[in-house]
Every structure is written in structure tokens, then in C-alpha cells.
Amino acid sequence: MQTYFITGIGTDVGKTVASAIITEALKADYWKPIQAGDLDNCDTKKVKRLVSNTTTKFHENSYTLQTPMSPHAAAGIDGITIDLKKIKKPNTKNNLVIEGAGGILVPLNTKNTILDLIKPNYKVIVISRHYLGSINHTLLTLNLLKEKGFEVALIFSGNEHKTTEDIIIKMTNVKVIGRINEEPYFDKNVVLEYADKFRDNIKSF
Template sequence: MKEIHKIFITGIGTEVGKTIVSAIFAQALKADYWKPIQCGDLQNSDTKKVSSMIQNEKSRFHPETYRLHHPLSPHAAARLENITLKKEKIQAPSTSNHLIIEGAGGLLVPLSERYTIADLIQTDYKVILVSRHYLGSINHTLLSLNYLKEINIAKIGLIFNGKAQSSTENIIREHCKFPLIGRLNEEDYLNITIIKNYANIWQKTILKWLENQS
């Protein structure tokens, strides 16, 4: 019986490429996709974006647990809509397939006064951290990785988003020692073909990483 993997895609902040990386992983593994919380842009949600970017006969797209209308952090959007986000209600969908789980913003984005996005990461999940290059990204990346270690998450892989910057990437990898899974280039546009190309390029590395984490 094959091992079923749950892979949580998080990032060092907002707009760093989590949705694109989620699509690539879903295509590479023919995995299911689930976004627990969608804040804003409900007509063009991340679930819809991912489903439009991948093409295979196996992936399924599971409904969000919470769909909030305001493009704010989950706790703020929920407050405006008189909703209390309950962590115990956010349960991964039942599936016999691999599951890609996309977070919202970074690890410490609040769900409530008590919980953050990081509290959604279960001990059996593998975690991919997406790091986009900008001034301050080294600090944000290392803080995120250190926090994952603090909460006893060790099955971690890195994705760099942006043109290669050796001085940035080398210092991050020297400090964290986690494997680099792939690089997302600055693309003028994205479509099914481009996502498939990335999936094909990253697939062997993803599978090897998963094998090493088992």
C-alpha cells in the first residue's frame, strides 16, 4: 500500500507564490487540493485558480472550511462577518489520494486570539516553505523555519521564488540545512502548460524528498 502524503504549503508572507507552488505540487503528484480558509476574492478563489492551472485525471478539489468575503487576515475577516473560526472544525478532507493543503499568508497569521495558521499543521504533514526574494526575505525565511522547528515540524522543503540570488539563498540554506525542492521563475503569465513543465522538472526531486521524509 502506498503512503499517502499530506503536504502543507506555507510562505514567508502574502503573495509569495503559495498558490502556484500548490498547483505545481498537485500536478506533479496528481494530488488533491484543499484550502482550509479563503479570505476575499470568492469568485476567483485559490481553489478555482489551482483547478484551472492543472490537468490530470486524479486530482480533486475539496471545498474550503471557511469562505470569508473580506481580503483580510482570517481573524479580522471573520470578526467583520460575526463568525468565530473554530480550529476543531478545520479538518482535512477524507481522501485516498495525496493532499496539498494551502495555508493563508504566513505561519503566524491569526485565526483567532488563540490560534494561528501554524496550528493547522498536523504532526504527520510535510511542509513546504515558499520564500520570495525581496529586501528582508532572509529574516522572514529564517524566522519561519525556526518557528517550524520550535513546534517540532522537521519534514520541511524549500522553494525559492524569483531570479537566483546566491548571496541570499546560500545564507538561508547554510542556516537551515533543509532541502531545496525547486525554483519558481518570474513568469509573464501562467497556464496549464507552464504548470505541467514545472511539475515535470520538480517531480523527481519532490518524490525523493517525500521518500526521505517517510
Template sequence: MNMTKLIVAGIGTEIGKTVASAVLVEALRADYWKPIQSGALGNSDTDTVRRLVSNPTSYFHAEAYRLTQPLSPHAAAEIDGISIELATISVPSTHNALIIELAGGLMVPLNSHDLNIDLVQKLGLPVVLVSRNYLGSINHTLLSVDVCRSRSIPLVGILFNGPTVPTTETFILTYTGLPCVGRIGQEEVMTKATIRHYATSILPGLHQFVKPFQQEF
């Protein structure tokens, strides 16, 4: 039985965490959970992953918080008149593998004193870091890696999304010593077939990367 549980974090906003999550869900035939959804409640990230995944095994768990505004969770929660409390967020019970997608980057605030990275520490699961090549992405990727390591949060590796820039990716992987979990190319449209293609391409190495962490679950 595959009991892998992974958190998908991004080096920033609009990095492609949801597409990366769909690929990992399809590759592992895993469940999916986004603890906090900010905005787009009629077309949430859970809805997107559900549309992109083909396998019949995955289950899509309800969000802990559904916020009406497409803002940072702390701001969206304030508008909705609620407070996000880490104590109320617990990993769903499942006998399947589970992919957990964060809302925004690691240092995004959830309330006046907690950040996404505090939620990651509370959940106690390893992270797949999604990076996208743009001017400044090396800096953002290295900062994200360093903040995880400063808190002893285990990193499975880096998943690159979007246009490939070999010099950037080589530097990031060499400097951090992390493996490349996979690459998702720049696609005009993401379909079930596209997701299956990338899931198949990363699957051979994926179990190798996550195996050292599986005993923690």
C-alpha cells in the same frame, strides 16, 4: 498509491503559495485543499489551482471557511460575524495525495488565540516552505524555519518562487540545512503549460524529499 500529504506555507503574504501549490498538485497528481479562503470568493485560490492543473486525477476539496473580505482570517471572520474554530477543521478524506495551502504566513492569526501554525500542528503534516527573494526574505525565511522547528513541525524543504538570487538561496539552504524542493521562475503569465513544465522539473527530486515523511501518513 501516493498518500503524500503536505502543507504549503509561505514566509509572508503574496509569496506565491498558490502557484507553488498548483505545481505540487500537478507533480504529484494530488488533491488540493485550502482550509480558509479570505476574499475573492468568485475567483478563489481553489479556482486558480483548478484552472492551472492539467491532470485528470486531482480533486478540489471545499474550504472549511469562506470569508468575504481579503483580510487576515481573524479580521475577515469578525466582519462576517463568525469565529474560526480549529476543532471544525479536519483533513478531507481522500485516497489520493493532498496539497494543503495555508491562508497567509505561519504566524497569521485565525482568531483571538490561534495562529496558522496552530492549525499546522493540529493537522500534524509536514510543511513545504515557499520563499520569495526580496529585501528581508532571508530574515523571514529563517524565522519561519525556526518557528516550525521550535514546535517540532517537520519541514520537507524550501521551494523558491520568483527571481533567483543565488547568494540568498545558498545562504538559506546552507544555514537551515534544508533541501531545495524546487524553483519557480518569474513568469509574466502562468498557464497550464507553465505549471506542467515546473511540475516536471521538480518531480525527479520531489519523491526523494517527501519519502522520509510518508510513513507518517
């Protein structure tokens, strides 16, 4: 069984929809270690609404923070300090999809970042969305992960931007699992379509 860590080049790039698609494609378990803000409509609930299969188990957050901010700041408002020892991977015999928060250098406390949640045996899938500056953010993310020795693949999110995508692929030579287009909406059927489309590329990564 494999563990897939889903991260992005920043916030609001499509990590949660991508996590739902990957979870559905593999009928994997899903876990969001740290949820900051939006607790009534958290990412776990969003993925649960988008997944059709009955195999997936949704594991509890290690930390649920009240404020939609960087985890270190949200934890400070709640009067706590995030402790990596309390973030324990769920026990499962299934594939596991782990969704990060923001990008890989988002701080958890004064010493640790999201990167410290990624174990050496995890496969990392980076979600990249085009905006001014996204090439830089994508290259920084991919290159740091590769330098740390992780197996890395890429999913593009949003409308195609050929010159951006071509240079990222050429400069990093990472596997591209596919593209999640700018859909009018995402529901279980749309997620299922993408899951079918991406499944072989995810499994071969």
C-alpha cells in the same frame, strides 16, 4: 499517502502557483481550508485552472470569508469566530496538498494561528521570495517549523538572488525542491513543466 502543507514567508510570495505545481506533480488532491476574500477568483479556482490531470479532487473550503484580510479579522467582519474543530481534513486515499493563508503565524482567532492547522505527520513546503527582509522572514519560518519537529523543504519563487538564497540554505540546511522563476505567465503547460521538473524532489522529501 502523504499530506503536504504549503505555506509562505508572507503573502503574495507564490503559494498558489507552487500549490498547483505540487498538486500536478503528485496528481494530489487540493484543499484550501480558509479563503479570505477574492471569492469569485479564489485560490481553489486558480489551482483548478492550472492543473491538467483528471485525478485531482478539489475539496471545499472550511471557511469562505468575504474580506481579503487576516482570517481573524475577516471572520470578525463576517460576524463569526474561526473554530479549529470545524476545520476537518478531507477524507481521501490520495496525496493531499493543503494551502495555508499568508505565513504560519497569521492569526485565525485570539488563540490559534495557521501553525495550528499543521499536523505532526504533515510535510511542510515553505515558499520564499526575495525582498528586503525576506532572509529574516524565511529564517524565522523555517526555524520555528524545525523547532516544532516538522519535516521542512523550501521552494524559491521569483528571480534568483544568490546571496540571499545561499545564506538561507547554509543557515538552515533544508532541502530545496527547486525554483519557480518569474515567468511571463502561468498556464497548464507551464505548470506541467515545473511539475515534471520538481516531481522527484517532492517525492524524495
